[in-house]
Amino acid sequence: MDELASRALTIGGPWAIVALAVVMMLRGDIVSRRFLDDAQRTADKWERAHARSEEARHEAQRQNGEMLEVVHTANHVLSALPHGGREVSHAPVDQAPVSPQG
Structure with a gap:
């Protein structure tokens, strides 16, 4: 970019500097x-x-x-609570569908 700036100064003068600044702003080099x-x-x-x-x-x-x-x-x-000397068992659940007639 330095070479471009030096060439712009020698060839175009002040307008080249303005153009260079605009190009740099458009490229995002200057914010x-x-x-x-x-x-x-x-x-x-x-x-x-x-x-x-x-x-x-x-x-x-x-x-x-x-x-x-x-x-x-x-x-x-x-788990520390006593079970009253018997095992705790769960009664089987009837999974059969109930008919509407009952």
Whole structure:
């Protein structure tokens, strides 16, 4: 790009510099401060959103761990209860369809 700028100066003078600046702006080599500020604000907003999301994820993970502890405790308590000397059995469920006549 330096070679292009030096040739533009020697061949076209000030108009070549203006044309070079326009070309650089169109290519995205030169951007306005407003564009950079907007991009920075957008990046900051997404960074804050990510931080909040991570906090929520850590909180949910902590709560899931607490719920697992409660489940394990309840399981130990229920398994320690006496069954009255007999096995707990579940009666078979009749799965036959009921006719409308009864």
